[in-house]
Amino acid sequence: MANPSILILAGDGIGPEVMAEVKKIITWYGDKRDLAFDVSEDLVGGAAYDVHGVPLADETMAKAQEVDAVLLGAVGGPKYDVLDFSVKPERGLLRLRKEMDLFANLRPAQCFDALADFSSLKKDVVAGLDIMIVRELTSGVYFGQPRGITTLEDGSRVGINTQHYTTEEIRRVARSAFELAKRRGNKVCSMEKANVMESGILWREEVQWVHDNEYPEVELSHMFADNGAMQLVRWPKQFDVILTDNLFGDILSDCAAMLTGSLGMLPSASLGAPMENGRPKAMYEPVHGSAPDIAGQGKANPIACILSFAMALRFSFDQGEEATRLEKAIEKVLADGVRTADLMGPEGGTPVSTAQMGDKIIEAL
Amino acid sequence: MANPSILILAGDGIGPEVMAEVKKIITWYGDKRDLAFDVSEDLVGGAAYDVHGVPLADETMAKAQEVDAVLLGAVGGPKYDVLDFSVKPERGLLRLRKEMDLFANLRPAQCFDALADFSSLKKDVVAGLDIMIVRELTSGVYFGQPRGITTLEDGSRVGINTQHYTTEEIRRVARSAFELAKRRGNKVCSMEKANVMESGILWREEVQWVHDNEYPEVELSHMFADNGAMQLVRWPKQFDVILTDNLFGDILSDCAAMLTGSLGMLPSASLGAPMENGRPKAMYEPVHGSAPDIAGQGKANPIACILSFAMALRFSFDQGEEATRLEKAIEKVLADGVRTADLMGPEGGTPVSTAQMGDKIIEAL
Ligand SMILES: CC(C)[C@H](C(=O)O)[C@@H](O)C(=O)O
Numbered sequence: 267m268a269n270p271s272i273l274i275l276a277g278d279g280i281g282p283e284v285m286a287e288v289k290k291i292i293t294w295y296g297d298k299r300d301l302a303f304d305v306s307e308d309l310v311g312g313a314a315y316d317v318h319g320v321p322l323a324d325e326t327m328a329k330a331q332e333v334d335a336v337l338l339g340a341v342g343g344p345k346y347d348v349l350d351f352s353v354k355p356e357r358g359l360l361r362l363r364k365e366m367d368l369f370a371n372l373r374p375a376q377c378f379d380a381l382a383d384f385s386s387l388k389k390d391v392v393a394g395l396d397i398m399i400v401r402e403l404t405s406g407v408y409f410g411q412p413r414g415i416t417t418l419e420d421g422s423r424v425g426i427n428t429q430h431y432t433t434e435e436i437r438r439v440a441r442s443a444f445e446l447a448k449r450r451g452n453k454v455c456s457m458e459k460a461n462v463m464e465s466g467i468l469w470r471e472e473v474q475w476v477h478d479n480e481y482p483e484v485e486l487s488h489m490f491a492d493n494g495a496m497q498l499v500r501w502p503k504q505f506d507v508i509l510t511d512n513l514f515g516d517i518l519s520d521c522a523a524m525l526t527g528s529l530g531m532l533p534s535a536s537l538g539a540p541m542e543n544g545r546p547k548a549m550y551e552p553v554h555g556s557a558p559d560i561a562g563q564g565k566a567n568p569i570a571c572i573l574s575f576a577m578a579l580r581f582s583f584d585q586g587e588e589a590t591r592l593e594k595a596i597e598k599v600l601a602d603g604v605r606t607a608d609l610m611g612p613e614g615g616t617p618v619s620t621a622q623m624g625d626k627i628i629e630a631l
Numbered sequence: 632m633a634n635p636s637i638l639i640l641a642g643d644g645i646g647p648e649v650m651a652e653v654k655k656i657i658t659w660y661g662d663k664r665d666l667a668f669d670v671s672e673d674l675v676g677g678a679a680y681d682v683h684g685v686p687l688a689d690e691t692m693a694k695a696q697e698v699d700a701v702l703l704g705a706v707g708g709p710k711y712d713v714l715d716f717s718v719k720p721e722r723g724l725l726r727l728r729k730e731m732d733l734f735a736n737l738r739p740a741q742c743f744d745a746l747a748d749f750s751s752l753k754k755d756v757v758a759g760l761d762i763m764i765v766r767e768l769t770s771g772v773y774f775g776q777p778r779g780i781t782t783l784e785d786g787s788r789v790g791i792n793t794q795h796y797t798t799e800e801i802r803r804v805a806r807s808a809f810e811l812a813k814r815r816g817n818k819v820c821s822m823e824k825a826n827v828m829e830s831g832i833l834w835r836e837e838v839q840w841v842h843d844n845e846y847p848e849v850e851l852s853h854m855f856a857d858n859g860a861m862q863l864v865r866w867p868k869q870f871d872v873i874l875t876d877n878l879f880g881d882i883l884s885d886c887a888a889m890l891t892g893s894l895g896m897l898p899s900a901s902l903g904a905p906m907e908n909g910r911p912k913a914m915y916e917p918v919h920g921s922a923p924d925i926a927g928q929g930k931a932n933p934i935a936c937i938l939s940f941a942m943a944l945r946f947s948f949d950q951g952e953e954a955t956r957l958e959k960a961i962e963k964v965l966a967d968g969v970r971t972a973d974l975m976g977p978e979g980g981t982p983v984s985t986a987q988m989g990d991k992i993i994e995a996l
């Protein structure tokens with residue numbers, strides 16, 4: 267049987283640096299655990315724009331459709347701020363999400379014991395926190411038509427975007443959330459603004475339908491998204507799985523990520539429908555951005571990107587045990603006080619570079 | 632000259648209780664400071680629905696248009712959850728905002744020294760916090776057309792809402808933010824998702840235009856709203872005035888409110904264009920909701936509602952000094968350890984009812 271295939275799109279800023287450490291880990295799995303992958307690499311974001319004039323070339327898109335999993339680093343940087351909307355680095359990322367139909371974006375917000383002090387929140391509020399945010403990723407206001415800016419006769423302008431959801435778009439991502447909840451705390455809290463948006467009413471009703479008809483054993487609650495933001499700040503441990511749409515998910519998952527104080531530690535998975543081989547279409551990426559201010563200096567923390575590969579092991583390659591092994595190795599390294607610059611707190615630790623962190627994790631494996 | 636006029640819409644849940652304390656304060660100003668107001672009262676929300684079958688009667692709407700300021704308590708309650716979207720309590724509130732054209736919603740997020748321990752955030756992160764969020768309140772996805780839920784031939788449904796902003800809608804609320812900034816820290820941070828939404832690009836460009844042409848002396852920055860949520864949690868003191876649209880403002884202002892830990896303390900003002908007498912159209916309301924779980928028990932904290940009246944003194948009645956007097960009286964009462972149930976922390980204090988808190992504040996005045 268052929269090895270499972272991975273396409274690496276390291277992207278911009280610190281993307282290539284953190285991805286270099288993931289590549290070491292992939293090699294280790296091939297050498298030491300007999301888990302070899304066929305790895306190819308290509309460009310995305312500003313790096314693709316520099317070469318192709320677009321943030322994702324058609325050939326790259328085609329490759330992404332064929333592999334078992336895409337690993338993405340990060341996109342964007344000040345150099346590209348002046349570009350037209352249609353060729354900005356983000357469009358490469360959005361094209362991958364849309365054309366691969368990666369409708370379920372899984373964003374764990376976990377607080378690592380060794381790092382609880384890094385949160386701006388009180389320790390008892392966040393220690394042991396473990397939330398999974400399931401964000402719809404291929405629809406809503408990100409992709410709805412009509413959209414655009416129109417100039418009127420008097421010279422004034424109108425900007426329009428459309429929030430658009432269908433029954434099936436809501437149901438399929440709701441199923442992802444309920445499935446995850448079954449393997450976790452068995453609770454889903456769905457967030458929208460059904461008090462002011464009809465699309466929110468549809469969201470609430472369809473999520474309730476999936477619950478009542480397919481997952482009655484999972485506990486379901488609904489919350490307005492503004493209250494959701496409040497409750498995340500007030501007492502985040504009340505949540506297990508949070509299910510929400512593309513735009514609310516963008517904001518709420520970033521809010522939740524920052525609660526943990528460990529932004530350099532948070533991975534994500536974006537999953538679509540099963541392919542012929544049974545594996546879901548999938549892309550994995552760290553939650554952090556391209557951090558142009560520290561790019562190329564060996565300062566970046568590769569853990570979020572490595573944990574994204576752990577999610578790939580679990581969700582794409584059915585290697586849950588190996589994923590746990592990798593996660594445990596990272597915990598050990600942290601418990602030993604090994605620290606990239608972003609993790610260096612008042613209590614000190616052993617300062618390491620991006621590459622040294624990767625090496626330490628491999629040692630711990 | 633006629634006394635300035637106030638319409639009180641106490642609404643549902645704890646609304647009437649907290650408003651009763653505001654009425655005492657208004658009476659005090661008439662008796663002791665020669666500042667008499669013509670006060671009338673009417674129904675909004677569920678209370679209006681119970682009597683009129685709609686959450687805001689046309690006659691009430693007409694009255695609101697005529698007075699110098701509306702004071703609103705809170706709307707909503709479980710009893711009304713089953714109502715159709717079009718007559719839910721919230722529609723009464725949204726109708727007032729829209730028909731009075733109250734485009735600038737001012738939401739201070741302030742942390743009161745005596746209460747800094749109540750925040751789920753570390754004390755040094757929030758102590759002394761003083762942010763002003765300016766949220767656009769009459770446009771965006773809250774009111775954009777087309778909207779609604781359509782059932783297709785196959786029985787599936789589509790839910791649609793429209794984010795819609797014009798040049799003038801953005802510019803006028805931007806002016807409000809810059810004006811406020813000039814009287815504060817002289818900094819505005821504008822938040823949108825210009826990286827994924829064209830309406831966000833328009834927002835950014837028009838805010839920049841107002842800055843460059845009318846307020847070049849104010850410091851302006853732009854931030855994506857998801858990063859905004861992160862930065863609010865990470866280090867909120869980096870902000871002075873935050874300017875954002877209706878929907879992002881809903882979420883970000885609730886997030887900011889919860890940072891302070893003093894939800895029962897936060898007022899808001901919604902301002903429109905100047906009327907003939909030079910006063911802006913205005914409505915003032917606490918940020919907290921109707922809290923049906925504690926309604927009618929004398930447990931509610933009236934301070935947010937009283938501070939909303941202080942904002943009315945400042946923004947509608949040109950009585951900045953009297954507003955400060957009222958705010959100082961509240962600070963004193965808190966410093967003396969007087970506490971409604973929601974403010975009672977481990978360090979103790981003198982427990983008081985809603986009415987007793989009102990009395991203490993009058994004593995301090
Ligand atoms: C980069 C940007 C287009 C993207 C988004 O808005 O979805 C990012 O914020 C994210 O959350 O992955």
Ligand SMILES: CC(C)[C@H](C(=O)O)[C@@H](O)C(=O)O
Nearest residue numbers: 459461462492721724725881
């Ligand atoms: C009650 C609701 C309609 C309202 C809103 O969404 O604007 C509330 O959340 C607010 O922020 O004032």
